[in-house]
Amino acid sequence: MTVQTEKKHYLNFINDEWVPSSTRAVIENTNPANNEDVIGYVQKSTKEDLDNAVATAKAAQKSWKKLPGDARGKFLYKAADILESRIDEIAETMTREMGKTLPEAKGETARGVAILRYYAGEGMRKVGDVIPSTDKDALMFTSRAPLGVVGVITPWNFPVAIPIWKAAPALIYGNTVVLKPATETAVTCAKVYECFAEAGFPPGVVNMITGPGSVIGQGLAEHPDVNGITFTGSNSVGKQIGQTVLARGGKYQLEMGGKNPVIVSSDADLDLAVEATISGGLRSTGQKCTATSRVIIQSEVYEEFKEKLLEKVKEITIGNGLEEGIWMGPSASENQLNTVLSYIQKGLDEGASLILGGERLSGDEFDNGYFIQPTLFENVTSDMTIAQEEIFGPVLALMKVESMEEALELANDVEFGLSASIFTTNIQKMLSFINEMDAGLVRINAESAGVELQAPFGGMKQSSSHSREQGQAAIEFFTSIKTVFVK
CATH class of the missing domain: 3.40.309.10 (Aldehyde Dehydrogenase; Chain A, domain 2)
Known part of the structure; x- marks a missing residue:
């Protein structure tokens, strides 16, 4: 695995490597409490970069889904330990990058640790039920199949908790992930992905790519090899994402506004x-x-x-x-x-x-x-x-x-x-x-x-696509039920 070579430049994480965008263009992130304080530079990625990330995730998912749930969980446990050891640093970055107070940022980062551990444990829980058959000589039961490649699109207001509460269940249930964080807090999210990188996930299982929503976010929604999209953000963007994914037959989950x-x-x-x-x-x-x-x-x-x-x-x-x-x-x-x-x-x-x-x-x-x-x-x-x-x-x-x-x-x-x-x-x-x-x-x-974090979360009316995040309810989006009949 290569490392980032320039202190204030944060690269995309694709196939277990930190790589620049194909054009080397970057976006400057500054402190909203003091706009003269530059937090860092993140990649202004292109569709070519996105295609590379998705192809990597698609290839990796074939072997990742075959791992037992407890084996996948061990990677999440390790990522949680690493994130916990870096709480102070990541929380300070969050405060500098999006403005919330340091105690709030520390609390959010600690929540990210707890979410990782919660879903690591999900790898040892049941994924189906035995169902009585009308045939006395048959066994019928359900199991769960992962979607495949999941595109994760996250907002700037919770740059640690939301990426984790979307990525962690996706991973534990056998999917691979391509994350597009909000540009405004992409440095904070990159530091979270440094924890994933250090945890040693197999190449291509976890990927992060930064850039404009019109290119990377919309590109994920349109991509034929992205099997599901989980999105948190504004209603206008969410509806556009949902319509795009629906048109090509993908699965989508939208968490949007509130009043x-x-x-x-x-x-x-x-x-x-x-x-x-x-x-x-x-x-x-x-x-x-x-x-x-x-x-x-x-x-x-x-x-x-x-x-x-x-x-x-x-x-x-x-x-x-x-x-x-x-x-x-x-x-x-x-x-x-x-x-x-x-x-x-x-x-x-x-x-x-x-x-x-x-x-x-x-x-x-x-x-x-x-x-x-x-x-x-x-x-x-x-x-x-x-x-x-x-x-x-x-x-x-x-x-x-x-x-x-x-x-x-x-x-x-x-x-x-x-x-x-x-x-x-x-x-x-x-x-x-x-x-x-x-x-x-x-x-x-x-x-x-x-x-x-252990309770279902989501809205009614225009606040959501009527799906639920977090807790054991997360399995409903990130998997499909498979009914098995054995004669």
Whole structure:
């Protein structure tokens, strides 16, 4: 295996080798907290590079799928140990590259370690069932067959956890992987792949290629030798990917946007609700698909909740995520910052009342970064843009309702259905919420953001292709059922 020769240049990983793109063109990645800080250079790959990666993965899959599950699991265990030994380094790179605070980055990297170990264990679990046959002299059972080559397309907001929670199950079930990470966080992802490289996977089993989504992402979707695509990202790109894969008969899995509500009932523990609303909506600068975006509050407690929320949000410290005591970092890029600012302006234009924040931060420590104030709106109606579209920034829309029935109707009045939470001490309200909320993840007296790695994750409506990731549910996408009849 060759090694990377230039400190700040990160290469593609194909067939157990670190290789430059065919044109040697690169893309510069900078720190969103200080755009003068260059994190590194990643490859601007071409279709030729992609074809090479896919061909390598296709050839490797023939022998990889023949390994026993426990043998495949040993590679994942080793990768987990190596990743764990590099948590501090990789977390620091993540913070520099996409802006989330160092404690959050360390937590995400530790989660990546846990995911690898979880799926390593899957290699020793059952992959089928014995089914009674009408023929007394026959044995009938099911087994699982891997898809083949899996294309993994991941976003920038979780550059360690999401690539791992897609690649790990793909690998343990006998597939090979070609990963296209988001360019904005490709250096962090390259460091994760260094752990895979050191773990000694057979050549061609794990591959990483960086470059424009229009070339590499779309190329994976179109490629006849890529048997399945797992994608997390925006709705517009996800639908294009899905349509492309469907047209050629491939299998696809899409996790896309959210417009996640929190309902604060009149009987809620308001301090708990405030804490969870802030954590769920503003941590990671609101850049989570499960982030709280709409806060639906019963009128009896609206003013009290609002005052408590304002008081706590004003205490948030903003700055470079590597610095101690910083709670919220910058937007991940200038483009993302401008998107958030444009939504804030739409809120103002459409008549919502801005009660806190709403501006880009400036001054010595902020001038070279993409920092924005935590922002709160009230007098928000469901037909407003900020109540309907995913912002992906630290913006909360407060919405007052008179009843639980109105709250549920409002919560469901969007095209998305990813996550939702309610704060209440009333069992009937809890049950109504669980039964009537159109979301793939519903949480009671807990923030909307977050799911445990052993549990299925995915959305309803326009948030997903109605498949599920993580936990044992992952086997449904990454394999096909094979029914066996033995006479």
